[in-house]
Structure formats: structure tokens, C-alpha cells
Amino acid sequence: MEGAKKKKFRSKRRAERTANAVGHIVLAVISVIWVVPYLYLLLQSFRGEPGAYTSYLLPKEFTFENYTKLFTDTKLFNFPQWYLNTFLTALAVCVLQTVIVLATSYALSRLRFRGRKGIMNLLLVLGMFPGFMSMTAVYFVLKEIGLTQSLVGLILIYVASSAMQYYICKGFFDTIPKSLDEAAKIDGASRHTIFFKIILPLAKPIIVYTVLQAFLMPWGEYMFSSLLMLGDQSKFNVANGLRQMLQRENIAEYFTRFCAGAVLVSVPIAALFIWLQKYYVEGVTGGAVKG
Amino acid sequence: MANLSLKHIYKVYPNGTKAVNDFNMEIADREFIVFVGPSGCGKSTMLRMIAGLEDISAGELSIGDTVVNDVEPKDRDIAMVFQNYALYPHMTVYENIAFGLRVRKLPKEEIHSRVVHAAEILGIKDYLDKKPKEMSGGQRQRVSLGRAIVRDPKVMLLDEPLSNLDAKLRTQMRAEILKLHTQLKTTFIYVTHDQVEAMTMGTRIVVMKGGFVQQIDTPRNLYRYPANKFVAGFIGTPQMNFFDATLTQAGDKAELSFAGGEAVLQLPMEYLRKVRPRYLCGGAVCAGIRAEDISLAPNVVAASPYKVKMQISHVEDLGDESLVYGTVGEARIIVKTTLSHEYRAGDVCEAAFNVKKMHFFDAETEETIAPRLPEVNELACSAHEGKLTLAGAEIALPPALQGAEGEGTLLLPTDAVGFGGDIPAVATDCEQVGEKYLIGLELGGARLFAVSARRIEAGAVKLAIDFKRVTLTVGEFRAEPLPDSIRLAGTFVKKKERRNASGEPSRKKMINFYLDLAGASFPAPENITRKLLSTLSPRAVFSAQFLFEFTPYALTFGEAGIAGEVLSVVDYGAEQFALVRVGEETVPVLCERPISGMVCLVPVLEQAGVCEAKSGIKLL
Numbered sequence: 053m054e055g056a057k058k059k060k061f062r063s064k065r066r067a068e069r070t071a072n073a074v075g076h077i078v079l080a081v082i083s084v085i086w087v088v089p090y091l092y093l094l095l096q097s098f099r100g101e102p103g104a105y106t107s108y109l110l111p112k113e114f115t116f117e118n119y120t121k122l123f124t125d126t127k128l129f130n131f132p133q134w135y136l137n138t139f140l141t142a143l144a145v146c147v148l149q150t151v152i153v154l155a156t157s158y159a160l161s162r163l164r165f166r167g168r169k170g171i172m173n174l175l176l177v178l179g180m181f182p183g184f185m186s187m188t189a190v191y192f193v194l195k196e197i198g199l200t201q202s203l204v205g206l207i208l209i210y211v212a213s214s215a216m217q218y219y220i221c222k223g224f225f226d227t228i229p230k231s232l233d234e235a236a237k238i239d240g241a242s243r244h245t246i247f248f249k250i251i252l253p254l255a256k257p258i259i260v261y262t263v264l265q266a267f268l269m270p271w272g273e274y275m276f277s278s279l280l281m282l283g284d285q286s287k288f289n290v291a292n293g294l295r296q297m298l299q300r301e302n303i304a305e306y307f308t309r310f311c312a313g314a315v316l317v318s319v320p321i322a323a324l325f326i327w328l329q330k331y332y333v334e335g336v337t338g339g340a341v342k343g
Numbered sequence: 344m345a346n347l348s349l350k351h352i353y354k355v356y357p358n359g360t361k362a363v364n365d366f367n368m369e370i371a372d373r374e375f376i377v378f379v380g381p382s383g384c385g386k387s388t389m390l391r392m393i394a395g396l397e398d399i400s401a402g403e404l405s406i407g408d409t410v411v412n413d414v415e416p417k418d419r420d421i422a423m424v425f426q427n428y429a430l431y432p433h434m435t436v437y438e439n440i441a442f443g444l445r446v447r448k449l450p451k452e453e454i455h456s457r458v459v460h461a462a463e464i465l466g467i468k469d470y471l472d473k474k475p476k477e478m479s480g481g482q483r484q485r486v487s488l489g490r491a492i493v494r495d496p497k498v499m500l501l502d503e504p505l506s507n508l509d510a511k512l513r514t515q516m517r518a519e520i521l522k523l524h525t526q527l528k529t530t531f532i533y534v535t536h537d538q539v540e541a542m543t544m545g546t547r548i549v550v551m552k553g554g555f556v557q558q559i560d561t562p563r564n565l566y567r568y569p570a571n572k573f574v575a576g577f578i579g580t581p582q583m584n585f586f587d588a589t590l591t592q593a594g595d596k597a598e599l600s601f602a603g604g605e606a607v608l609q610l611p612m613e614y615l616r617k618v619r620p621r622y623l624c625g626g627a628v629c630a631g632i633r634a635e636d637i638s639l640a641p642n643v644v645a646a647s648p649y650k651v652k653m654q655i656s657h658v659e660d661l662g663d664e665s666l667v668y669g670t671v672g673e674a675r676i677i678v679k680t681t682l683s684h685e686y687r688a689g690d691v692c693e694a695a696f697n698v699k700k701m702h703f704f705d706a707e708t709e710e711t712i713a714p715r716l717p718e719v720n721e722l723a724c725s726a727h728e729g730k731l732t733l734a735g736a737e738i739a740l741p742p743a744l745q746g747a748e749g750e751g752t753l754l755l756p757t758d759a760v761g762f763g764g765d766i767p768a769v770a771t772d773c774e775q776v777g778e779k780y781l782i783g784l785e786l787g788g789a790r791l792f793a794v795s796a797r798r799i800e801a802g803a804v805k806l807a808i809d810f811k812r813v814t815l816t817v818g819e820f821r822a823e824p825l826p827d828s829i830r831l832a833g834t835f836v837k838k839k840e841r842r843n844a845s846g847e848p849s850r851k852k853m854i855n856f857y858l859d860l861a862g863a864s865f866p867a868p869e870n871i872t873r874k875l876l877s878t879l880s881p882r883a884v885f886s887a888q889f890l891f892e893f894t895p896y897a898l899t900f901g902e903a904g905i906a907g908e909v910l911s912v913v914d915y916g917a918e919q920f921a922l923v924r925v926g927e928e929t930v931p932v933l934c935e936r937p938i939s940g941m942v943c944l945v946p947v948l949e950q951a952g953v954c955e956a957k958s959g960i961k962l963l
Contacts, residue, residue: 231429234396239443239490240417249442253433 097311104307118312129306131313133286134293137203139320141289142270144207149214149266150259157221158247162233172218179216184275191279201284209276210269217265224258225251260328267324271317290317345407345420345497345530346372347393351961352402354388354554362388364554365961366402375524375531377545379538380577385554387502390534394423394500401878401960406498413877419498422491426503428483430475430490436462437471440489447494461493464526465519481512488520492527501533505540517543538578542566550574564715572629572709575702581634581666586674587706588630590615592623599630604672606651610698616783616790617713618703620721627706634679636697639667639686647695653678655690715776720755720791726817736787738766741810741916749818756812756824760784760793764807770799811915825913825920829930830890831905831946832956833860835867835875837885858948860891861925863905868948874963875953889962892952895920895931900938901945909939 092109099106100113122131160172190209191200199205228251236246252259274291281287285296294313297306347370354363363385370376378386391397393404395416404411411419422443430439437458444454462468465485475483484504491499501520505513521544524531535541541548542562550557550565550573558570562578569575575583587602597615599608615623622628644650651671659666667678667686671694678694686692703712724733726747731738733753740747771790772783775798782793786806793799793806811825836857842848844855844866856867867875875884907923912934920931921938932944953963 229427229429231425231427232431234394234416235423235425235429235490236431236442236446237396238394238416238421238423239494240446241442245446250431 093311093314096308097315099308099311102305102308104303118308119316122309122313122316128302129293129296130286131290131293134288134290135316137287138270138289138291138317141203141207141210142267142320145210145270146263146267148207148211149217150262152211152214153217153221153262153266154252154255154259156215156218157225158251160218161222161225162230175216175218179213179219183213187276187279190276194280200280201282201287202280203287206270206277206280206289209280210273214266217262221255221258221262224255228254256331260331264325264328268321271321346370347498347530347532348403348405349393350403350405352389352392352404353400353960354385354392354397355400355958355960361958362554363392366556368549368556368559370530370532372530373528375521375533375544375546377541377548378532378534378551379536379541379548380551380557382536383553384551386534386536386549386551389551390423390500390502390532393498393532394421395419401955401962420496421498421500422494422496423500423502424484424487424491424504426506428475428480428487428507430483430486432475435472435474436467436478436486436489439475439486440471440493443490443494457493458489461489464492464523465489480508481516484508484516488523492523495527496529498530498532499527501531503535504533505535506537513540520544539580542578550577552577568711568715569631569702570711570714572631572704575631575704579633581677581679583631583633583702584637584674584676586630586671588628589625590618590623590628590703591625592620597623601630601651601672601674602627603674604651606672608649608651608696608698610649610701614699614701615703615713617715617717617792619712619717619719622703622705622712628712629704629706629709631702631704632696632700634666634677636700637676637678638695638697639678639680639692644693644695649696649698650693651696653692653694655686655688655692657688658686716779716781716794717757717792720753720757720760722753722755722789722791723750724753724815724817725750726815726820731815733786734788736766736768736789738808742914744810744815744822747815747817747820747822749820751815751817751820753816754814755791755808757781757792757794759809759812760791761807761809762793762795762799762804764805766806766808768804768806770801770804772801773799811913811918811920825895825915825931828892828894828952829928830892831861831925831928831930833858833889833891834887835859835871835884835889836864858891860946861905861928863903863943865904865946865948870949871951871953871963878962879955888956890954890956891946891948892954893946893950896933897947897950898930898932899945899947900932900934901943904943904945906941907944908941912937912939 095109095111097118098114098116099111100115100117101111126132160168194200194205194208199208232250232254233246236250241249270289272291273289274295277289277292278295281289281292285293288296290313294310294317296302297310297313347368349366349368349370352363352366353361355361366389368376378389380386388397392399393406395411395414399412402412406419406421431442434442440458440461441454444457449457458471459468462471465488467482467485467489470478470482470486475486478486484507487504504520505516508516517540520531520533533540533544542565545562547559547561548565549559552573558565558574560568565574565578569578572585576585588599589602591598591600592612595612596609597612599610600606638644638647639653653669653671653676655667655669657668659668664679664681667680669676669678676694680686704710705712722733724731726732726740726744726749728748729740729745731740731744731747731753766786768784768786770782770784774781774783778796780795780798782795782799784791784793784804784806812827813822814824815822836859838855838857839852840855841850841852842855843853846866856872857864858867858871875889879887905925907925907930910922910924910929912919912921913931919934919937921934921942923930923932923942923944925944930944951963952961954961
């Protein structure tokens, strides 16, 4: 009896070990596939030899020139200007979008009004359509009010649809017990006070998430930027600008510089993420209600 | 001063569910009121309506002297403690307690002294710098109490504050909340589903079920005089034993026979005086007796004439006492006893009932059939030539009841028996029930009850009977009581006119409100206008049908008004009433002299009650 038990136990452990091994091998393969392009990009950005493509991964000559030239050689491609454009856009979008998303989510989570369900569904469905469907219409509208070839116009496009991203944020607000609102209400707080003093401090993780999402988007956005800024290189964002370096006539000379630019683009995003990361994981509702 | 007045309060959700129905209560200053009932009975909803967290669908809620239906929670001067504590997790204990004061912008020193004072009272002074998550459940609930008391509110509302605590802590916190109540000298309203909590804490308890108030009384009275089977079963552990049985009167005894068994008890009628006679003719009733009112002790059983055979199924030993479970006939029974060791499962023994403490309920409605204040006396009588004979006593009948001849019954409401008339009787006893007195009377050989607002000493008294409220059935003759209220359907309308509400012409167009009532239109009195406009949505108020309720005294004859035809005039001696046919209703109207033909009725609308016809919700 005892022996049988032991045997069963051992075989279970073996099965677990095999499953673990298989799992780890699969994950390792996937992560290699995943990491290689980034590694390639990073290595290429330090490549000293010219040309678009090399048949080897490790550069023969390491240099920082690609980075320095991005900022010094601005005659053809004004990278610092693009970088600044994108940064300003991202900053503005980040602030405006966060405010709009938080306000929408709070309203949809806490207030009960006629048409609430309808609005929620409508926003959800609208959010499923790709943004470029409305591209031409948006372009003509902006042209009418004279906001083409302007960063304000671009920010407007980015921010306009932010309410559609209420879903995750509302889900988080729903997990904050309503009795907190009610307790504050009885304590004499107005809706305004409840939102800023009670709900927002508790919603840090989701605010961080929203901020990151909003800040991230303009760095990689190409379509609206290229359409709106058509012909005016000084208003380009990084994605749109770096794309210019990959034109057939430029790629041979500028490919390594393009890689350096791409690496630089990831710097602010990574920095922001590292800074905000600790709030991301901090569980804050502990102790609010029975734990 | 923080008394509360709750009048006809309803909570109706948009989908039509009624969570609270016609809640009426007056709460005095410094009372400790407990709302108790099973989950979903509307007790928390009621509390949240008092707090202002839920809208009141209909009715009137006043705190102190102000109607607060439309007052924000923060301006009601109330504080609330939640079941899940609802502490702000990102704030320290100090900040949690101070939050309400900071929002109200009190000076810093004042806030500090108040917070420290509250913390001292609750014994959490050492934890002021901690965050809620670092504290235990009991401590968190103390913080929550601190947050409530620091504002020194007029009314403290507690929504199941101890439900999340373990049993030992609960008992301890119970005592602390009671101590707090005496210290703070303020009104407490406490919601719980635990009847032990209710019984030990409340000065008065409101038992609720399915949105309806079942009974409002002191813990002792709830235990002794449950108004219905639900209250009887809900209050007290172990639960009261119930038996389906029949009651049959035979002389001065009544036979109580248990359904499905041979068990029969002969109860003295003395204990069943308040039971209406119609339950004593072999009808099905539900008999109830508490576990502690049954005895298994041999000496008690030997001396008792009221015993039944009981088969023991199992015994629960609780140390100082034990619960013996068994069956009597088909009914299950629990007996609380201190002599457990002598009883074993399977044994058959005799159980003695303390029949004086038995309760009886209607088998269908489950209401008690022996209320503390009986509503009506049911008496055998005979009538002959304008005289009513009640067990030897003769009473002159008023002209309206002259036609009665023969044997029959008289239903005489207990509050229709007045003192100071000309019918000689003897008062035998006087029992105080709440603010009223129940007087036992002997009229000839008949025994009856009267309800009086003042104490009546035993001895000879003179009675007056209000004949317009009696039901007399003798032979073919049947006299119904005059309805104490009549209802007329009507609507609320607005008209734009070049005159004001009192009829004086004005240059500007004014909006005047009218009540269209049974084919006539009357200017709506201000109280009704205000009430209807404030409780119903603008769309509903002008399309809804209302029922307007009047007493026979709130209608007068006039030149113009509701048209009707006088059917007859009934004469009760002191008063005469014309029965007027209005549409399909027959409406009694006080009249000074005989009247006939077509008349016009003018209602005194200020005194009218209003309810919505469709939902039956009382608005005024």
C-alpha cells in the first residue's frame, strides 16, 4: 500500500518535471525570436561601416557617430525638431487624454443616468473601428478650420477619441467599493472632493496605466501625422521623420542613423515606465473594506 | 433635539419592485432603534433613505422639525457606520477620522482636539498614525465609529456594523456601542439581521419582512406579545414551537387538539378572553409555545394538567442547559431544560405546557388571534322592538337600527365603546398597552373590552356605544358600519388662465392647479399641490389617477360641486348621515336635517388623503 503510494508520487513529480522542461524550451525559443529584432536594432545603431544591410549581426566597428550626427547633421533630416514635436505632442496627449479617460470612467462607473448603457455600448463599438476609416473626413474638417500642418490639430485628433478607452479604467473604478463614496458623501464631501481626495488616490495603478498608454501612442503613430503634416518636415513626428530615412535614395546612407533614432525614441518611454512602475504593482485597496 | 418622524415612506425601484412599503414610525430623541429582519426585508434600504443615500419614493421623513426628503446627506447632520467599515485606505486613522471635519473646514486645533477625544473614547489613540490595512477588523470598526462620532451628529446610523467581526469581538463591540449610546446622548438607528443583537441593544425594535413592518415594540413586548407568527418565530432562540391545531370552546374551557395526534389540552377560557369567538368553533389555528415554557421536570409534569406525550429524537447539551428535540404527534418540538441527563433519544416522556404563555395565530394570515389590544368584541345578542339585548342587559337602538328583530351577533369595535354614556356596566380590570388602556367590562352577563386613552378604575361605569361603527346581524337584518373613509378617483390638472388661484382676474396668464374629482373641478389646495409636484415626476403627475380619501366629516353640501343623489338618511340618534350616490360609490355625508333628491358635495380638500391609484402608494 505504502509502496504504491510512493510510486504514484514519484511518477507525478516526473510528469511535472517533463512538462516544465517542455514549457521552458518553448518559452526560450519564443523569447529569442522576440528579442532578436531589438538586439539587431541596438547593434546596428552602433555600426561604424556604411550601407543599409550587412550579412553579419555584430558590427565590425563600433561608433557613437550615428547618435551624434542625428543631432548635429540636421540639414536634411531635423531629428531634434521631430523629437521635440513628438515629445510635446505626447505630453499634451498624455495630460488631456488621462483627464478625459478618468472623468468618463468615473462618470460611467458611479453616476446613473438615462442612456448610460447605450453610451457605453456605443463607445465600445466605435472604438472597434480602426481610426483611419475617418481619416479623409478628419483631414477636410481640420483643413476647414485651418489646423492642418499644425501640432494642435494632431493633438486634437489623438485626444478626440480618448473617451473610448474608458473600459479598463471604469472596470477598475467599479472595484473601489461604493461605500467609500457614500461614507465621504455623509462626511460632507462634494462629488468633486470625492473624486480628487478619495477615488484618485486609490486609482493610482490605473492612472499610471492610462498615462503610459496616452504617452506611448504619439511616438509610434505614423498615419495621421504623415497625412496632416504632408510636406512640412519641420512638423513631423519621429515615426514620420525616421520613415524618411528609409526612402530608397536615403537608406544606404542613413540606415544606421535610423536605428540610433529608433533607440532614442524608446528612451523616454522606458524612463517613464521605470519611474511609474512601482505604482503599477502597488495594491492600494487593502484595508478599505474587510480584507 | 433629534427626533425622527417617518410617515408613509415607500421605496419603489424603477422596475416596480417595492423595497419598503408604507413605513410609519415616530422615533424619540436618544432612542436606540433596531431594524431587524431577514436579508432583503428592506431594513438597509430604509436606513439608507434616512441617510439620504437612496431617494424616498413617497412619504415624508423629518429629522428634528425639518422635512429632509430633498436634503443632501451632508446637510442632514447624520453619521453612518458601514458593515465593511468604508475607511479611506490611503489615509491614516487620524486623517480618516478628521476627514469629515476637514471637508467642513473646521479650525485645525479644533479638529485635533476632537479627533484625539474620539480616539480616547474608542481606545484607538495609539493607532492614529497607522493605515487601516495595518489594523484588525475590530480596530477598523472602531475607527469607523470614531469617524461617525467626531462630527457629533444628531442621528447615528449603523448598518450591520458587527457582521464582519467574529463572535467574541461582536459581543464586546456590542457592549461598547451601547456604552457609546449612553455617552453621546444621541439617537441611534441600528440595522442587523441578528435577533440577539436586536434584543440586547434596542430600546425599540422594528421587525421587517418583505418590505413591510411586522411589529414595532420594545424587546420585551416583542418576545411576550408577538403580533404574528413571523415575529414569534424570528425573535427568541431556539425558535418558538408551532403546532397546527384546532380550538373548540365548551363552556368555560376550550379544547386545543393538535393536528395529526391525540394530544389534547383543555385550556381555561380565562386565558383566551381576547380570542375572537369565531376562532373557537373548531377552526384551524396555529398554536405557538416557546421552548422554555415547556417543562420536562417530573415534579412540574406531575402537578400540571396541561401535558402531552413527546417522543425524544435527540438532545443538545449546552452545559448549563440542554435542548431536547422531539415530536408531538407530527409536529417537531424543542424543549429547553436543565435536567438533560435523564432524557435519551427514543424515549417517550410527558411534557407540561405553561399554557398561560401560549400564542395563537390565524392559520391563513398568520396574524395573532389574541392581540394585546383586541380590535373588536364579538357578542351574541338579540334585538326586539328597538331594544338590543346582550346577555341580559338591554340597550336602546338608534333609529337607523330599529328594524332589527331576532337573534344574532354584534361586532362592536373596542374603541367604539366610550365612557360617560347611559349604559350601566362594571369595569373588571384595566391593562396598560403602550399609551392606551384596555378595560375589561361586564355588561349584564357579557364580557367585553373597551380601549380608552385614560385609566378607568374597577367598579361601576356608564358606557356609550357608537352605533355607526357596529356591525349588527340579527335574523334577516344586517347593519354595516358607516365607512370611516371614502375614496373618490380624480386627477391633478394644470390650466393657464388670466386669473389667480383664488379666482381674481389678473393681466398675466397664470398657471393654476385643479383637482378633477368625480366630474367636478376644485382649486387644488396648496399642501396637495406641493406634495404632488415634489414627489412625482412632471410627466407622471398630470397623467396619473389619484384616489382622494375623505372622512364623512370632510364633505359638506354646497351650491356647486360633485353631483350626487341622496339615497337615504341614516339616523344614529346624535348624528345623521345622508347616503349620497356619486357615480358608483355611496358616500356618507354628515347632515343636520333630513335631505333628499339631487345634491352637490363640496369636499374639504385640505383634509383629504391622497394615494396613487395604480400603485396604491400613499402620498399624503
